[in-house]
Structures are given as C-alpha cells and as structure tokens.
Amino acid sequence: MDFNMKKLASDAGIFFTRAVQFTEEKFGQAEKTELDAHFENLLARADSTKNWTERILRQTEVLLQPNPSARVEEFLYEKLDRKVPSRVTNGELLAQYMAEAASELGPSTPYGKTLMKVSEAEKRLGAAERDFIHTASLSFLTPLRNFLEGDWKTISKERRLLQNRRLDLDACKARLKKAKAAEAKATLWNDEVDKAEQELRVAQTEFDRQAEVTRLLLEGISSTHVNHLRCLHEFVKSQTTYYAQCYRHMLDLQKQLGSSQGTIFPGTFVGTTEPASPPLSSTSPTTTAATMPVVPTGAGLIPPEEAALCLEEVAPPASGTRKARVLYDYEAADSSELALLADELITVYSLPGMDPDWLIGERGNKKGKVPVTYLELLS
Numbered sequence: 001m002d003f004n005m006k007k008l009a010s011d012a013g014i015f016f017t018r019a020v021q022f023t024e025e026k027f028g029q030a031e032k033t034e035l036d037a038h039f040e041n042l043l044a045r046a047d048s049t050k051n052w053t054e055r056i057l058r059q060t061e062v063l064l065q066p067n068p069s070a071r072v073e074e075f076l077y078e079k080l081d082r083k084v085p086s087r088v089t090n091g092e093l094l095a096q097y098m099a100e101a102a103s104e105l106g107p108s109t110p111y112g113k114t115l116m117k118v119s120e121a122e123k124r125l126g127a128a129e130r131d132f133i134h135t136a137s138l139s140f141l142t143p144l145r146n147f148l149e150g151d152w153k154t155i156s157k158e159r160r161l162l163q164n165r166r167l168d169l170d171a172c173k174a175r176l177k178k179a180k181a182a183e184a185k186a187t188l189w190n191d192e193v194d195k196a197e198q199e200l201r202v203a204q205t206e207f208d209r210q211a212e213v214t215r216l217l218l219e220g221i222s223s224t225h226v227n228h229l230r231c232l233h234e235f236v237k238s239q240t241t242y243y244a245q246c247y248r249h250m251l252d253l254q255k256q257l258g259s260s261q262g263t264i265f266p267g268t269f270v271g272t273t274e275p276a277s278p279p280l281s282s283t284s285p286t287t288t289a290a291t292m293p294v295v296p297t298g299a300g301l302i303p304p305e306e307a308a309l310c311l312e313e314v315a316p317p318a319s320g321t322r323k324a325r326v327l328y329d330y331e332a333a334d335s336s337e338l339a340l341l342a343d344e345l346i347t348v349y350s351l352p353g354m355d356p357d358w359l360i361g362e363r364g365n366k367k368g369k370v371p372v373t374y375l376e377l378l379s
Contacts (some may be wrong), residue, residue, distance in 0.1 A: 010036070014168070017167075017168075017171050017323050018164060018167040018168065018171070020171075021165060021167045021171045021174070023254060030170065030174060031170060031173065031174070032170060033166050033169055033170055033173075033207075034164075034209075039211070039215060039218075042218035042219065042221070045218075045221055046218050046343075048222050049221050050148070050152050050226070052129065052215065053144055053147060053148060054148065056144065057091060057141065057144045057145065057148070060136070060140065060235075061123070061141065064133045064136055064137065064141075064195040065133070068310055069085065088126075089126040089127075089129045089130055090126070091122045091123070091125040091126030091129055092117075092123055092126030092127070092130075093126075093218060094122045094309055095119045095120070095121075095122035095126060095146075096119075096125075097114070098116070098118055098119035098122065099113045099116065100114055101121040102115035102116045102119065109253060110232065114257065117253060117256050117257065120143045121249050121250065121252070121253040124245075124249045125246055125249055125250075128217065128242055128245040128246060129242070130335075131242070132238055132239065132242035135234075135238040136235055136238050136239070137234060138230055139234035139238060140234060140235040141231070141240075143227060143228065143231045144228070144231070147224055147227075147228070148363060150209075150218075151220070153216075153252045154217065155217045155218065158210070158213055158214045158217055159214055161210055161214075162207075162210045162211060162213075162214045163186060164254055165203070165206050165207040165210045165211075166207060168203045168206070168207070169200075169203040169204055169206075169207045171203075172196065172198065172200040172202075172204075174197040175196045175200075176193070176199075176200050178195060179192050179193045179195075181194040186336070203338075221306060249366035255333055261326070316347075316349050316351070316354075317349055317351065320349070320376055321348065321349040321362075322347070322348055322349065322378065323345055323346070323347060323348075323360070323374065323377075323378045324345070324346055324348045324359075324375040324376060324377050324378060325343065325344075325345055325376045325378060326340045326342055326343060326344050326346065326374060326375060327340050327342065327374055327375060327376055327377075328340075328342050328374050329341055330370070330371065330374050332368065334336070335368075336369055337368045337369045337370065338361045338363065338368030338369065338370050339368075339369060340361070340370060340374060342365070345378075346361045346362060346363045346370070346375075347361070347362040347363075348360065348361050348362070348370065348375065348377070356372070357371060357372050357373070358370065358371060358372065359375070
C-alpha cells in the first residue's frame with residue numbers, strides 16, 4: 001500500500017513538473033530543446049500522410065457506398081467484429097422491379113419484353129458493382145484502415161512519449177541552471193549541483209533513446225507509401241475491370257434493343273447517343289473496350305428487313321464520296337452493316353434521309369452501313 005502511494009505521488013510530481021515546463025515554454029519563460037531539421041521534416045511528412053490517408057479513405061467509402069446510414073451500419077458491424085450482411089445493390093433492385101413490372105404488364109408485349117431485357121442487364125450491372133465494391137474494399141480500404149489503426153497509433157504513442165522525455169530533459173536543464181546560480185551565491189552545497197547534473201544525464205539518455213525509436217518509426221512512412229502505391233494500382237485495376245464489364249453489358253443490351261426496333265417500329269428510328277471520347281493509349285483489352293465509342297442505335301430511314309435488298313441498288317450520290325480510316329474493329333450486327341477492321345481505308349458516303357450517325361461504307365464489292373464514331377474522315 002505504501003509503495004503504491006509513493007508511486008502515485010511520484011507520478012503526480014512528474015506530471016506537475018512537465019505541466020510547469022510546458023506552460024513556461026508557451027509563455028517564453030523557459031528554454032526548449034529543438035529537434036533537428038531532418039526530424040521535423042519526418043514529423044511533417046508523417047502528419048501529411050495521416051491526414052491525406054484519412055481523407056482518401058473517407059471519400060472512397062462514399063464512392064463505394066453513397067448511403068451514409070449504410071456506411072454507419074457497416075462501421076458498427078466492423079467494430080463489433082461481425083460479418084456485414086449482404087445488401088442488394090441499386091442495380092439489382094431496379095432489375096427486380098423491372099422484372100416484376102414485365103410479369104404484371106405482360107411479358108409477351110413489346111414493352112414487357114424490353115423490360116425483361118433491361119432487367120437482365122441491370123442485374124448483371126448490379127453483380128459487377130458488388131464484385132467491384134468487395135475487391136476495392138479488400139485491396140484498397142483495408143490497407144488504409146490498417147495503417148491508421150495500427151502503424152499510426154504506434155507512431156502517435158511514441159511521439160507522445162518523446163514529448164514527455166523532452167519536457168523532462170528541459171526541466172532537468174532548468175533545475176541544473178538554478179542549482180548553479182544558487183551555488184554561485186553560496187546558498188547550496190555542491191552535492192545539490194551534482195544531483196542535478198546526474199538527473200540531467202539520465203534525462204538526456206532517455207530522450208536520445210526515445211528520439212531514435214521515434215525516428216525509425218517515422219522513416220518507416222516511406223514503406224507505407226510504397227504499400228499504398230501498390231494498393232492504389234489494385235484499386236485502379238478493379239475499377240477498370242468494373243467499368244469495362246458495364247460497357248460490355250450495356251453494349252450487348254443496346255444491340256438487343258437495336259435488333260428489335262425494326263420489328264417494333266417499322267420504318268422509324270430512335271435518337272442516337274453522343275459519340276464517346278477517343279480511347280486511351282493502352283494495350284489492355286479491357287481498358288480499350290471501356291473507351292470504345294457507343295454504336296448509334298438508329299439505322300436510318302431504311303427498315304432493317306429491307307436494308308439488304310436496298311443496299312444492293314444504292315449508288316454513290318452525285319456529290320461524290322470520301323475516304324475514311326477505321327479507328328476500331330466493328331462487328332456487323334446484321335447483313336445490312338459492314339464489318340470493319342481497325343486502320344483499314346474504306347469509301348463512305350451518305351444518302352438522303354439517313355441517320356447522321358451512320359454512313360454507307362464500301363470496301364471492294366462489299367457495302368453496308370457503318371457508324372460514324374468508328375471512322376476518321378479524310379480530306
């Protein structure tokens with residue numbers, strides 16, 4: 001009991017001494033041991049790493065789960081070390097509603113059939129989104145959280161301990177200075193100065209040891225950057241895969257809907273989509289697919305079932321033709337279209353009343369409709 005009381009009294013005394021030293025430093029009444037410039041740079045870099053990691057982590061969580069209530073629920077499950085329940089994605093929920101609507105409104109009607117086709121596409125999009133969220137969470141969010149909850153807490157603990165060691169050191173320096181001043185006035189014995197010098201040596205040793213420990217941890221931030229860089233590459237890879245899957249699913253859906261438009265709306269065409277940006281330079285098939293232009297949905301005023309017959313009789317207009325270079329491979333959706341190979345040259349021209357997003361293309365003795373977004377018109 002006496003030992004515990006003495007320890008509590010000693011701890012209280014140390015805390016009071018540190019508080020006095022800290023307060024006097026703030027008011028400029030005490031000297032402060034400064035860390036070297038390299039150490040200060042390590043501290044600043046560590047703080048920046050922690051702050052930006054927190055911000056990137058929070059915004060990525062918003063990207064993957066926009067619903068704040070769902071994010072709070074997932075956070076609580078993680079803190080309780082319980083498995084987060086599976087949640088239906090918005091795409092899957094939309095697919096469910098469309099399928100139910102088709103069933104009730106008539107799956108054999110044109111509207112019902114289209115609802116079913118779109119429902120299947122939305123279901124595949126929802127599944128792709130679920131896979132992307134799972135992959136991104138494991139490969140990107142988890143390492144960032146591990147840094148903040150593991151390495152950074154260790155660094156913070158050692159930094160607080162270093163701060164305490166510095167306060168102890170500066171307090172010992174102040175006591176030694178006062179002891180020497182008192183000795184000069186012959187009001188203190190030499191043993192008081194010796195005691196203060198001994199305390200200073202011990203405090204200096206403890207400070208130096210703690211400074212080295214903290215320095216090693218701060219220098220480890222470089223390894224953290226390397227690890228986060230690798231995780232960032234994995235995140236980009238998963239995001240690229242996700243958007244490539246979405247593109248393929250929607251392109252398939254667009255072709256399905258386009259092939260049925262001539263039957264549903266004979267002699268008419270539907271408005272077209274805007275052409276996409278040129279593809280990024282990449283050798284990855286999935287990346288190239290994700291940046292391909294969208295194929296126009298309209299096929300001009302010529303009904304699909306009559307296009308093959310009409311195209312045989314089509315002649316170039318009196319205004320002439322133009323050469324065009326093919327930008328991407330294109331697979332013909334039906335016999336009225338002309339298949340294309342990237343970088344080949346073809347002759348193109350337009351016919352009165354055609355959809356402006358399509359041209360007639362000729363290669364040798366073959367001709368057919370080609371999408372403008374796949375071509376570079378040459379002068």
